Amino acid sequence: MKRLLFLILAAFPALPLLAATDDEVAARKVVQELAGAFANDGFKLRDGNWTGAIQSKDSLLIQVNLYAGNQYWFSVGATAPAKKMLVTVFDETGKPVEVNSYQNGSTAAAGFSPESSGPYYVRIQEVEGEPASFCLIYSYK
């Protein structure tokens, strides 16, 4: 019974603070499938997400605040018009951070463990494709 309750809750997570479009909801479904793989490895999924529209060849940047010693995966999923997405992480000086990177069509992810606590910047890029909706989420352990 409790397991069933958990599954129901997993299927209906708390709504994001702003109403999402149907395309953004679709992008979230795409990325949640990818993040599920990290959850199987003990990563906790943050409940929040960043959704919106992205143009071809465009890049968008978000600030996150991370703790040394934790491991993180940043995952992005985009709707079908996107053919290739990319995730890159930068430190607070703007220098790229070495990450484990994953790329598969309209999904991509970057994983790393910061050496120092503080702000980092996650960049998502639509490398190939047409304008699309995206969703970025992150997991930690």
Add this chain to the structure above:
Amino acid sequence: MVFGLNAGAAGLSKDDLAKSVKLDSLSVPTAGELFAALNKVAKPNWQQQYRKPIPTAFTSRPQIALNLGGLIADGYIAVQAEDSQQVKNIGKDIVALAKTLGVSENVLRRGKCISDFAENNEWSALKEELEATQNEVKQAMEEQHDEELVTLVTLGGWIRGTEVVSAWISENYQPAAAKLLRQPAILAFLRGKLLALPEKAKNDPLVHDIESKLGGIEKLLSFPADKAPTLEEVKALNAAANDLVKEISTKQ
């Protein structure tokens, strides 16, 4: 499908970094993330970080929001301690406080889930459930046009999390743990949100007082990445955070 190491990108300018998106729901880490990081460098006795139950009959909506955030952080502490009764007690307090804001319908459901997960010792699920509960509260606040309260929930949780971790480090000082307290951008973000609050919320005596004290805390958290704060600096941070937690949880 490609897996590999990637660090070949060109760097970003200060202007790029300044223009980055900052979101309450992703840019501010949960107390659970901070506690997970502390667990990597030490084995804290989390039960020692419990506090006495706080009142749940506040009349000021900003104060209720701040305390809701603090209670969510208390929930993470109880989960770290794997103390199912404490988790259930805090879940009840969260629901009681949420009721006073009139946002309890969905939160009630979450409160029941927190209790059920605690009953079954599902600690991993509880960490995600606590954040989902917090977001449920924030969603309800937005629907009731109480957007300004969302920032206060986040701030209340951040202050309580910082108080707890700085208290532990003050009593068990080690440089690696102290470096976790470096969080200047979080406070800059939250202070910016406070300054952007509507005049009515900004002029609430408690909110006004907290904002005036956050500047001092921001200085204590803004040390270089390669330097650990001294024991005295950690104690000063803990005293400041403790002062705010007491002020927030004291019935006015």
